[in-house]
Amino acid sequence: MAYQTINPTTDELVKSYPNHTDADIEEALDAADKLYHSEWSKGPIQPRLDVLERLADLIDARKEELERIATVEMGKIITDARDEVAIIAEIARFFARNAEKFLAPTKIDSELGDAWIERHPIGALMVVEPWNFPYYQLMRVFAPALAAGNPVLAKHASIVPHCASVFEELVNEAGAPKGAWKNLFVTSGQVADIIADERVRGAAMTGSERAGSAIAAQAGKHMKKSTLEMGGNDVFVVLDDADLEKAVELGVYSRLHIGGQECICAKRFVLHERIADEFLEKFTEAMKNVKVGDPLDEKTKLGPLSSASALEGLSKQVDRALEHGATLHLGGKAIEGTGNFFEATILTNVTRENPAYFEEFFGPVAQVYVVKDDDEAVELANDSRYGLAGAVFSQNIERAKAMASRIETGGIWINTFASTAPELPFGGVKHSGYGRELSELAINEFVNQQLVLVAK
Ligand code: NAP
Numbered sequence: 512m513a514y515q516t517i518n519p520t521t522d523e524l525v526k527s528y529p530n531h532t533d534a535d536i537e538e539a540l541d542a543a544d545k546l547y548h549s550e551w552s553k554g555p556i557q558p559r560l561d562v563l564e565r566l567a568d569l570i571d572a573r574k575e576e577l578e579r580i581a582t583v584e585m586g587k588i589i590t591d592a593r594d595e596v597a598i599i600a601e602i603a604r605f606f607a608r609n610a611e612k613f614l615a616p617t618k619i620d621s622e623l624g625d626a627w628i629e630r631h632p633i634g635a636l637m638v639v640e641p642w643n644f645p646y647y648q649l650m651r652v653f654a655p656a657l658a659a660g661n662p663v664l665a666k667h668a669s670i671v672p673h674c675a676s677v678f679e680e681l682v683n684e685a686g687a688p689k690g691a692w693k694n695l696f697v698t699s700g701q702v703a704d705i706i707a708d709e710r711v712r713g714a715a716m717t718g719s720e721r722a723g724s725a726i727a728a729q730a731g732k733h734m735k736k737s738t739l740e741m742g743g744n745d746v747f748v749v750l751d752d753a754d755l756e757k758a759v760e761l762g763v764y765s766r767l768h769i770g771g772q773e774c775i776c777a778k779r780f781v782l783h784e785r786i787a788d789e790f791l792e793k794f795t796e797a798m799k800n801v802k803v804g805d806p807l808d809e810k811t812k813l814g815p816l817s818s819a820s821a822l823e824g825l826s827k828q829v830d831r832a833l834e835h836g837a838t839l840h841l842g843g844k845a846i847e848g849t850g851n852f853f854e855a856t857i858l859t860n861v862t863r864e865n866p867a868y869f870e871e872f873f874g875p876v877a878q879v880y881v882v883k884d885d886d887e888a889v890e891l892a893n894d895s896r897y898g899l900a901g902a903v904f905s906q907n908i909e910r911a912k913a914m915a916s917r918i919e920t921g922g923i924w925i926n927t928f929a930s931t932a933p934e935l936p937f938g939g940v941k942h943s944g945y946g947r948e949l950s951e952l953a954i955n956e957f958v959n960q961q962l963v964l965v966a967k
Contacts, residue, residue, distance in 0.1 A: 514672040514696040519586035519815040520806060520850045528672040530696045536705060542690030543635035543662035544710040551688055552632050552660035556611050559657050563607035566685035567600040574600075577646065577677065579807070584673050585642050586815040586851065587769050588806040598931065599650040602949070605933035610658030613951045614958070625965040630958040632660030633736075634712035635690075637705050639666045639726060641718040642817055643772045645674035651937070652715050653682065653692055655954040662690045664711070666702050668718075670818050703729050711735065713957045717774075720942055738946025738956050740774070740938060742871040743899025745929060746892040747777035748914065750885070751785040753904035757926070759793045762877075765902070765928035767801060767813050767855065771875035772821070774943075775900040775922070775929040778872060780879045781888050787881040791859075795841055798855040798877070803846065815851040816874055822851040825874040832858055832867035840879070869896055885910070889917045898940035900929035921947070 516525040531539075546552055551559070570577065578592040587595070619626040636656055640648040649665065656663045667675035679694040695701075699722075706714050706729045714730040716723050717740035730737035747765065749758045765777035782790050806814030816822045826845050833839055842854030856876040861867050867878065882888045892901060902924045905911040915923040921939040922929060931937060931949065938947040946956050 512669045512698050514669045516584050516673050517670065517818070518583055519817055519819075520583075522819070522849055525583070526673065528676070528696055530698070531701075533701070536695065536697065536701060539664055539690075539693040539695060540635065540705065540708055540710050543664060543693065544690075546662045546688060546690035547632065547634045547660070547710075551691075552662070556614065556658065556660075559660065560607045560610060562682075562685045562687050562691075563603045563654055563657060566681060566687075567603040567607065569681050569685055570596060570600040570603065573681070580673050580677060581645050581671075582806045582814075584671050585645055585817045586806050587643075588811050588814045589809060591769055595644055595647050598933070599646045602647075602650045602654050602933045606654040606658045606954070609951070610655070610954060613954045614659060619962075621964065623964060624967045627963055629961045629963055630659070630955070631961055633957055633959050635662045635664060635710055636713045636715060636957055637664050637666070637702065637711050638715045639702060639718065639722065640668065640716075642668035642671040642674075643769055643774070645671040646678055647931075648717055649675075649678050651717075651948040651953070655948075656957065657687065657691060659954055659958050661713070661957055663692050664705060665692065665694050666697055667694065669696075672696060699725070702726070706730055706735060707733050713737065715946075715948075715957075716740070723944060736957065738938070738948070739944030740946075740948060741899075741942060741944040742873070742897060743774050743920075743939060743943050744778050744869070744871050744895050744897045745775055745899060745920070746779045746781045746888075746901045746918070747928070748781045748888050748892065748901070748903045749783060749786060749790055750888075750903070750905040750907075750910065750914075751783040752906045752910075753786065754906060754926075755786060755790055755793065758904040759790060759797055761902075761928045762794060763797045763801065766798075766877045767875050768928075770814050770816055770853075772817060772873050775931070777902060777928060778878065779891075779895075780877055781891055782879065782881050783888070784881050784883050791840075791857075791879060794877075794879075795857060798841055798857060801855050803852060803855070813852075813855060813875055816853055817851070819851055821873065822853060825853055825872065825876065828867070828870060828872060829856060829858070829876060832861065832865055835862075835865040835867065837861045837865055837867060842875075863894070871897065885914055889914060892918045892920075896942040899943035900924070900939070902928050
């Protein structure tokens with residue numbers, strides 16, 4: 512695996528990064544383990560929370576530089592990069608200000624005596640993260656781990672080494688001790704060896720099902736706890752009483768966010784038959800007029816895909832969907848010239864026999880389905896291997912709430928698109944994974960929830 516920054520807008524190789532050696536890994540494991548057994552991990556929480564506060568301030572102070580690094584490295588438009596950098600500072604502050612409360616002992620009513628649950632760190636974690644949110648994904652695992660006292664070894668995606676390096680630099684500058692966070696440019700085989708190591712007690716993975724299942728298998732074999740944050744095929748349901756202007760505007764935004772390369776963005780548009788034609792007409796017009804181009808230009812709404820292989824994969828996926836009978840309503844191909852650009856695309860008439868029906872399109876490709884009523888919308892939503900997020904648009908909130916409870920996903924949004932905030936738990940069911948990141952739930956994933964009982 513070569514760790515390289517290749518600008519997806521210009522195809523230019525910006526920089527290559529050398530891999531870490533087995534000796535580097537041993538040093539990282541040793542540092543993490545020593546830290547875990549030290550006062551830093553097991554002692555008072557305040558010094559750890561202070562690091563998170565300082566980290567948030569450092570991020571704010573360097574935000575423009577960080578935004579630009581992400582845009583150059585993986586092509587997200589600068590306005591999306593700005594949102595990402597803002598939220599990572601918020602996540603750091605959220606855990607700095609709430610972790611003590613989240614980790615506080617909780618009392619249990621028991622007839623056997625005075626009982627409570629304490630929350631203690633469990634040891635070093637191995638985390639494997641994707642490129643689409645090159646800072647946010649790291650902060651989602653780092654902030655709760657640091658607060659709880661778990662050291663982290665991190666393998667970031669090989670196409671975002673600059674983001675990986677600068678994140679580590681910020682953590683060190685914020686005063687985290689050696690071992691608290693170690694970025695490793697390593698191979699899949701080395702990741703497997705790290706997970707197998709006795710000093711590592713858990714693994715968190717965000718990315719594809721293929722990689723997730725490999726990492727979960729390695730963790731399971733060695734009896735380590737794991738969490739998986741995988742892909743999604745989220746529905747964006749528009750009912751016949753929805754505010755259509757708003758649904759169109761947010762639908763386009765959600766489908767094209769991060770060039771369509773987001774786990775929780777709208778992927779399957781499920782339209783009530785009474786508004787389907789009107790929605791599709793407006794949605795098509797808006798998708799057609801989206802400004803495609805340089806992601807550093809403030810006016811651009813759709814930048815390039817993150818890599819040449821992502822472009823190739825998406826092109827093949829769309830071709831396959833068409834070969835299996837889907838109708839190309841808009842777009843459908845790579846844009847010729849420099850960079851990994853793909854047209855804003857709409858597919859209709861995707862039948863259940865079409866492989867596209869069950870696939871996640873990681874790019875600006877919307878699938879459109881028409882349903883006759885709420886039951887059919889729910890049935891279609893749940894006819895998916897995934898269960899990450901989704902959205903329901905209706906002006907009848909009770910109707911939307913009833914539908915939301917029937918959709919099998921880790922999260923569901925009403926009258927807005929699926930999004931994220933530090934206090935909102937994030938995760939899925941089915942092939943979208945298990946476990947939760949962010950919120951109070953995150954911090955409980957990798958702690959020893961230790962029972963203490965004092966006999967009567
Ligand atoms: P990916 O190929 O699985 O890559 C993700 C990370 O896993 C990268 O660091 C990659 O390293 C590493 N990796 C791949 N195979 C591995 C293995 N066998 N052992 C150890 N590490 C391995 O995923 P992707 O295609 O880049 O990311 C897109 C997927 O992530 C989509 O399905 C998306 O929906 C999902 N995602 C989910 C969430 C969520 O929170 N649920 C958030 C963001 C993205 P290399 O880069 O070196 O290959």
